[in-house]
Amino acid sequence: MSDSIRIMCPNLKCRALLSVPGAARGKSVKCRACGTRVRIPDPVAAPARTPAPQPDVDTADEVDQSEDGAAAA
Ligand SMILES: [Zn+2]
DSSP states (O other), X not given: OXXXXXXXXXXXXXXXXEEEEGGGTTSEEEOTTTOOEEEOOOGGGOOOOSXXXXXXXXXXXXXXXXXXXXXXX
């Protein structure tokens, strides 16, 4: 699978759209047009802000209705 990242050159005079391979995440590449070093953001290393809140709601529990019709006489 080719997961390429598209990133715009930070050089305001260039602003070339660069397409880098996913393997370049967290590294820096050189813009082909102007030679500016472009840092490829690494989504994996995203700062952990707030941990996902655990759903602590009491969900309506599904009651398993066991068949109880066998009433032996
Ligand atoms: Zn550039």
